[in-house]
Amino acid sequence: MKNFGRSVFFLFLFSFGVLSAQNVQFYLEPSQIEAGEVAILHVKYQGDADLQPVQKRYESKHVQVYFLGHSSETQIINFKVSKSKLLKYQVSSDKVGKHQVPKIIVLIGNETIESPDLFFEVLPTRPKVRSQRPQSLIDQLLQGMEPDFGPNEKPEVGFQLNKYNCYLGEPVIGYYVLYYSNMNRPYLERDPNRSISYPFFLSETLQGVTVQIEPEVLKDGLLRRTLVYGKEIYSLTPLKPGRFQLGETKFVVGDGLQFGAVHDSLPVKPAMIEVKPLPKPSPIGYQGAIGDYTISHSFPNRKAYDKEPYYFTILVKGEGTGAGIEPPLELKGFEDSIHFISKSKKKSFQRLPSGEYGFYSEVSFQYSWEPNGIGERQLPKAKIVFFLPKENRYEIRELKLPSIQVEPKPDRTLSKPKKDPSFSLSNYFLWSIGLIVFSAVMFGSWLKLQAEQKQKVVWKEMEEILGQKKGIFLSDYLKGKGLPETEIQFLLQLQSSSPSKSWFERMKELGRKDQNKIQSIFKILNERSMI
Template identity: 30%
Template sequence: MLQFFSFLLILFLPISLAADPIEFRISSVEVAINEPLIIEAISKTGSIPKPVRIQFELGSVIAIYSGIQTETKIINFKATSSTILKFTILQSQPGIYTIPPIQVEENGQIYQIPEQKFTVTKKQYQPPSNLLNRFFSGNESQLADDAISETSYVKFHTSKSQIYLGEPVIGYFVFYNKKIRKPFFERNPNESISFPYFTSTLLSGVKINYPEQVDINLNGQIERYFTNPYNREIFALTPIKVGRFHIGKTKFDFTNSQRIHFYTHTIESSPKAIEVLPLPSPAPKSFSGEVGEYEMLIHFPKEAILEGNPWKFNIEIQGLGFCNQFKDPLLLSLPKNFPGKLQSLSVNKNQKFTEIAEQEYGFRCTANFEYSLFLKSNSSSFPFEISFFNPKNGNFQIIKKEFPALTLKRNPNLSKESKQEIIDYSKERSISNLHYSIFIFSFLTTLCFGYFFWKKFKTGRFQKQNEYLLRIQNIAGQKTGILLEKILLDRGFSQEEAKFWVALRKKYVGEKFTNIFSILEPREKELLSKYIEGDLK
């Protein structure tokens, strides 16, 4: 009985053949005549694998490369991504066969599937629907017209249809079909997505829950459609201009099955109309462009402030939104006669996509400002504030806080020599204590790179550099994150180079790549020059 149970497990569960770092998996060890056998080569390293050849043969068995896809799984709130290469075998004669030696290349290494046998029974494969029967009988045009053109479409959805300038929304695609419950579909990698006057960020590890079937009114007639959200690409979109726009126009390729990729059809998505409203005027002086709902907290240590010792504390802003536009609230309000040196140690901002209310999704964010204070004498209290626009009530909100009066305690361990070395910061703003160093560094940097630009221009490289940066900008547009990396890989750039541009887009927000060279750090310029040299060869 135990042996019989083990046989059932082998028969009906997909078989995983481990290879490091490529894992090979077959859909079954037993198929009927002409039933597709699917072999998957799975990589979880983040690199993009590729087949060594399109077709592999072993005797009468032929494995044909049939496509690539990415997959994201969320287990215990941890997201993992993998890239899957798919191969298909169709066998018309019963018997026991061996899978051809399928080979996959990743990072210059070749990985081959371990030897694996499969059985073709004497049963005839019965496709799951009449659509597949028509496909295998050669009526592709009828399949395309009946099953695709007339019964399928893709729509772009957003979490809101009317928003304020600077207010982030969630955008995603949904595939609708009257007859096919689970089609295989993906966005055409050669087509960009139209997001006019919106910045876009591709979210990872996010899934949209959508009803499996919906009723849609088309031309006065209600039809029931199957739905499939496109969870591979979900976007955070932020408007940068007031007006009415249509966003989310692109093209999708799909087939009538998740397992067969011989025939695809292209559909153009229906964009979403969205209205962007202006913010009221005038705005508070402390307003820096943030939209959402926030609160501000001050965290002071319990320790006393000792003469000559740094006293560290932090201010935290948290709430619903992005927190990206908040500027340092304390340094901007510091009195000129403040008796000490206040220095910003770090600024950390992060966002998390989450369910903020029942069936309502958005972002929770935090902005943490950490400070170090050297106090010379007792200080008086002073006010400071932040302001933001609240889209729920349509008004600006100001949060005011009072920085408390501080008392300096004598430090018995501080020597007279150390006291003499304490600098008088009473007339200094902490933001200006490095001006001289920054000026010297900027002057030397300008001289060095002025010479570099002159030399590039003299040798003709300056023009080549501009051409390279223009090509990158035309490909990238306003894309960020995973979306930017993906399109650069699709256009033939190396993974190292694609990650380089993703990092620059994240660091220099709002800057076009055509204007970015002059503001790069020396190490970044060195890497960019290397990529330009490689592009010229």
């Protein structure tokens, strides 16, 4: 009897506007540890900028985080090489229960990035069960240097899928799982000497996604614990029907807490998947889209002008990757000129309205219409064709666009202003008074602007003095300048409250009292920096 457990996918909704731009990922493994064990927080970055820690120690209630060091990683997937920079932190807690990791801040180039919400659970220590096989003298001398596995207890790495039957073009999710019994803290890392190849599949590494399965499963008649390899979660799209083996590679496995433990390179048990061809015949207009989509429109208004461009948008969104969704407007037989301008697509991996986890896409098509003639005009209809894998059928969805009222082109030539006969020489006195007041206001504004420019010069000098110093580096610098501890803490708190802003931007948000205080501090620093 085999039971690999029911997989549940979780999407961490970090600030993707920042993270996507920097291509940085935070992940914690394992998510469950026993009392006295530690978890490892990885910060992974793909890019040319330097990746550096801001602080080397973090603490919150019952949770301690210590910086371990730097490393690098090279991946070869479908013969494509990518290199990443890594930071590693040790995470521990002295209390049983669920805990949240303190916010970790790293520096990428000149930009600070904050970790998302990460959680882990500390379980009570379980009594260690050891096999009762007889030990030789060598076993006794080397006890603790290699795992004590009983019959059928050797660890195993398998490649798992969220589904093992799919249609051509339907994406599936793949991930690696370690099954083990007698390990205190299992170590799992892909063998750098072996690449991964997914023949006849388009592979994509999902960022910000983790997989959680049942912590213990019954496998081959034995109760085994599980550990998901969270660094590489794949979206795999089949390009050819048939039966395929996926995930064949090797993983380095060992017990990370045993002194001198031996790490073995174990082959992965691949997953078998059957890819079914799409039903034939396919309807006219089908371009390979798979999923469940809706179609809608966006019009700025219902009025256009003769021989002037009128812009509108057709929006297609729903479950699926958005592949195969092409411009939906049917232009055949339409008299006026309609031009397709652009296509944009957004795709994310998230919880779907059906309750499952998968891809959700939004595809927008921008059009320009130049009407020829006035009156009410009916635009052509829009149509999309896609395949519904859950119902094993094709679906055609049409959208009737609204009618637009076309009006004559307005006269936009500039007309000359008429001279007001009521205007006389007596009004010049009022104009003179107004001119004097206006000049006084402008002169006052100029003086204020000059004062602000001088102040900006002072702040620019301070930006050059402080540079990109943050956290402990800024604290050490200020202590070296002889600044009192209270003023150092004031600057550190001000910096941590808005790490992405400049000192000038932070000062503008303060009250008058705090502004005067920080100006006096910077005046002292400016004088001491010139010594």
